[in-house]
Amino acid sequence: MWKKTFISAFIAQILSISGFSFALPFLPYFISELGIKDISLQTYWAGIILSASGFTFVIFSPLWGHIADKYGRKVMVVRSMFAGTLILFLMSIVKNVKQLLICRLLQGALTGTIIASITLVASVVPMEKSGFTLGMMQTAVSIGNSIGPLFGGFFADKFGYRITFRIGGFIIFLGGLLVLFFAKENKNNDLKSKEEIKISFKDIFKIKGFWIATLIMFGVRLSNTILNPSFPLVIKEIIPSIEKLNTITGTIIGVAAIIEGTTAAILGLIGDKIGYLRLIINCSIFASITTLGHFFVNSIPSIFILRILFVGSIAGIVPAVNSLIKKVIDEKAMGKAYGLFNSISMLGLAFGPLIGGYTGKIIDIRTPFLITSIFHAFVAISIILIFNRNEEDI
Numbered sequence: 191m192w193k194k195t196f197i198s199a200f201i202a203q204i205l206s207i208s209g210f211s212f213a214l215p216f217l218p219y220f221i222s223e224l225g226i227k228d229i230s231l232q233t234y235w236a237g238i239i240l241s242a243s244g245f246t247f248v249i250f251s252p253l254w255g256h257i258a259d260k261y262g263r264k265v266m267v268v269r270s271m272f273a274g275t276l277i278l279f280l281m282s283i284v285k286n287v288k289q290l291l292i293c294r295l296l297q298g299a300l301t302g303t304i305i306a307s308i309t310l311v312a313s314v315v316p317m318e319k320s321g322f323t324l325g326m327m328q329t330a331v332s333i334g335n336s337i338g339p340l341f342g343g344f345f346a347d348k349f350g351y352r353i354t355f356r357i358g359g360f361i362i363f364l365g366g367l368l369v370l371f372f373a374k375e376n377k378n379n380d381l382k383s384k385e386e387i388k389i390s391f392k393d394i395f396k397i398k399g400f401w402i403a404t405l406i407m408f409g410v411r412l413s414n415t416i417l418n419p420s421f422p423l424v425i426k427e428i429i430p431s432i433e434k435l436n437t438i439t440g441t442i443i444g445v446a447a448i449i450e451g452t453t454a455a456i457l458g459l460i461g462d463k464i465g466y467l468r469l470i471i472n473c474s475i476f477a478s479i480t481t482l483g484h485f486f487v488n489s490i491p492s493i494f495i496l497r498i499l500f501v502g503s504i505a506g507i508v509p510a511v512n513s514l515i516k517k518v519i520d521e522k523a524m525g526k527a528y529g530l531f532n533s534i535s536m537l538g539l540a541f542g543p544l545i546g547g548y549t550g551k552i553i554d555i556r557t558p559f560l561i562t563s564i565f566h567a568f569v570a571i572s573i574i575l576i577f578n579r580n581e582e583d584i
Contacts (some may be wrong), residue, residue, distance in 0.1 A: 192314040196323055198372035199267065199307045200330050205365030206303040206335025209278065212342035212358030213351060215443050216436055217290075218422045220351045224287050230551045235287055236419035237547015242291055243298030244415075244540030250299045251533035254306070262546060263310040264373050271366030273300035278359035283350040303362075304331060305532045310373065312516050313371050325458020325509040326514070332451030332505065336444040343440020362477060394527050402576055403514040406470060407535035409572065410507050413565035415542030417481070420555045427555065442494050450501040457506025458513070466510040466517075471573050473510075476503035478566035484559040 213220075218236040226235050258266045277297045284290045308327055315323045338358070345354045394400055426432065461469040480499040489495040515531055529543050546558035 192316070195314050195373045195375070196311050196326075198368055199311050200326060200366040202267070202271070202365035202373075203303070203307045203327060203330035204334045204337070205368065206274060206307075206362045208338040209334075209358040209360070209362035209365070210274065210303075211335045211447075212361060213278070213346065213354040214345055214358075215282070215339050215440065216351060216354075217344070218419060219346075219426075219436065219439075220290070221287055223351060224284070224290065226287060228564065229555070230425075233419050233423055233550035233555050234547045236423070237543045237545070237550070239287065239294055240415070240547070241540050242294035243301075244536050244538075244543075246295045246298030247286045247302060247536045248533050251302060251305065251536065252530050255309070255527070255530060255532075256301060256376050257270075258306070258309055262375055263306070263313050264369060264375050267303065267306040267310050267369045267373070268366050270301045270303045270306045271362050271369065274303060275359040275363040275366070277301065278305060278355045278362065282355035282359075292428035298568030302532070303365075307369075308376070308512055310369075313523050314375065322455065322458055322462065323331075324512045325455040325461075325506075328454040328458070328504060328505065328509040328512075329451045329537055331508075332447045332454055332501075334447075335449035336451060338444070339440035339447070340444035341440075343436040343438070343444075344435040346440075394530055399514060399517070400527065400531065402532050403511050404531050406514075406569070406573060406576075407508075407511045407531070407581065408538040409565065409569040410470075410474070410511070410538070411535055412538030412545075413477070413562050413569060414504060414540045415539050416546040416562045416565065417484070417558045418543050419547040420550045420558045421484075422485070423550075423555050424484075425490070425493065428493070431453065431492060438490065442490075442497055442574055445494070445496040446501045448499045448503040449525055451501050454505040454509060458509045461506060461510045461513060466514050467576070469510045471505050471570050472505050473506045474566050474570035474573065475524070477507075481559055482563040485556050485563070 217239055218232055221232050221235050221239065226232050228394075254266055274297070277293055277300065280296070281290060281293045284293060307330075308324065311323055311327055324414055342354055342358065346359060422439050425442065426435060429435060429438060457469060457473070477500060480496055483496045484493065484500070487496060516528060545561065549557045549561060
């Protein structure tokens with residue numbers, strides 16, 4: 191049963207992420223089309239727009255997690271994907287950046303396809319398969335992040351951003367249908383769990399391993415998103431001609447995501463063997479080094495290579511942290527735990543783009559790369575200290 195659910199969720203995850211990444215990576219350019227012409231202001235608004243969904247996700251994620259434990263994880267995946275279709279359609283008809291901001295706020299409140307799918311898979315797979323399967327779910331994200339920008343950049347250059355949003359929404363809709371008709375849950379066990387024991391948010395808060403994993407993910411998400419507002423604009427700054435700007439940007443992001451996808455599952459297996467904290471430490475150190483290289487980049491080939499090295503280094507972090515959560519949390523509270531875990535850690539996703547956008551505006555659009563490098567180094571050092579003190583706990 192779990193294999194069928196995993197496969198359908200895996201394919202649906204590819205479709206949903208492909209749909210979102212079909213147009214969302216080009217939001218900093220779309221902001222220019224909405225009337226913001228100054229590049230420093232584009233960086234500033236890009237930071238606000240990209241961070242908006244993180245704030246509403248923080249609020250709504252525990253609610254969706256609680257509902258998932260009560261009514262089922264499958265329905266939450268379907269809900270998030272169908273909501274994503276609606277949100278991208280609304281983005282295709284906005285007239286100004288404020289309306290785009292509202293759409294992003296709604297996206298954080300109503301979607302969350304990644305965590306919904308991971309919660310579904312984590313609730314059905316055996317523990318000994320969790321590293322591999324959750325690594326494969328991260329691979330699905332990477333595949334989607336490669337397919338979407340590759341084709342989305344081409345469509346954006348040919349037909350404009352608004353058509354690209356609508357195509358992306360339709361792709362997400364197909365993913366929702368796939369889960370609706372093919373994913374299965376063992377509802378008898380779920381009902382039995384509810385009768386036997388009730389695990390509250392307060393109980394989850396008391397678990398030391400849960401807090402360690404949550405703080406790690408917060409630091410990683412903060413580090414990885416600080417550079418998001420600047421990355422497309424740095425490409426625009428160094429590119430010889432902007433005639434194929436979206437195509438080139440999409441190609442860089444897409445090919446790098448392919449590398450991330452091919453390494454995520456492998457690193458997931460390695461994490462099962464050497465330990466999740468050891469894997470996260472090594473990935474964070476290499477991410478710090480490669481991000482620092484972005485600060486000095488001055489050509490398309492060099493930023494392309496550095497992007498590949500960066501995403502390859504972070505590919506193992508997310509599945510490793512998800513596996514830590516599964517290891518310390520009772521299956522009966524899996525939805526609550528992942529909801530709470532993502533609500534807290536997504537504060538990093540909320541504040542990261544804001545920090546990057548603001549520093550890009552007041553200093554330079556390359557400054558966020560330096561900040562990201564410092565944060566990744568800080569994450570690695572912090573985990574080393576945690577590892578020495580709490581290795582037996584998690």
